[in-house]
Amino acid sequence: MSNHAVYILSSYLVVLVVLGGLTVASLGARARARRELAARGLERKR
């Protein structure tokens, strides 16, 4: 990928870290909220 490979790979790493991190955080928050609802008897645990 030429001598600019470091910039290209860093860009895709940024995408992975920022958007991947947001996805993991969003799924984790949803799971926590569901667990809390289930613990209070407001929803069946999935």
Add this chain to the structure above:
Amino acid sequence: MADLHFLANPARFRRFSQRVLPGLTLATVLCLAVGLYLALVQSPPDYQQGETVRIMFVHVPSAWLAMAGYGMLAALGASLLVWRHPLAALMARAAAPVGACFALVCLLTGSLWGRPMWGTWWVWDARLTSMLLLFFLYLGHIALSRAYDESERGDRAAAILSLIGVINLPIIKFSVDWWNTLHQPASVAKLGGPAIHPTILIPLLWMAVSFLLLFVLLVLVRTETEIDRRRLEIAEQGA
């Protein structure tokens, strides 16, 4: 529009979201996998930018989604302030961090493209500065919506900010025409059709669709979470 109106009810929206999420997740993963193959393997180097054109396949879609996301925030803000839709505030809370992340990706990948192409990480030109302002508007929205003990007050303040900040969207879009900027003018969405060869344009549009699917997926998941959190808040107040 009348068909979409039933989604304004949080409980119905949640049921709808739970039905579409599995298929949407699969479509997003498949689209991203094909998009990355097209962007990193299939597409040829550009005759001017060389291999660094591959950064454009993530930079440009991020910019589009960051702008579209803010337009959505403004529409939700108007919906909250004018019609008091119960879902608008929850969806705005869910969408703001997603839009902020796409704006951040746009700024960072743009900087990583600028260093080898322009010889600098950053210049204070109109396009880059207005994009940075968009990122700060997102941060302001997130901070305002969480700044009050009463979540309704925070949601209304954030909605007003989203409506004021929407003026920045045409500034971002037309900054390259209105001012003499280092950033290149529009090459996809322009009169007379795109000025990009199909071998570059197809991966770019494919990645844009993939990012759009990811954006919708994240907003749906986060809106579900906001609905659940609001239910917990109501349960705590009732206890």
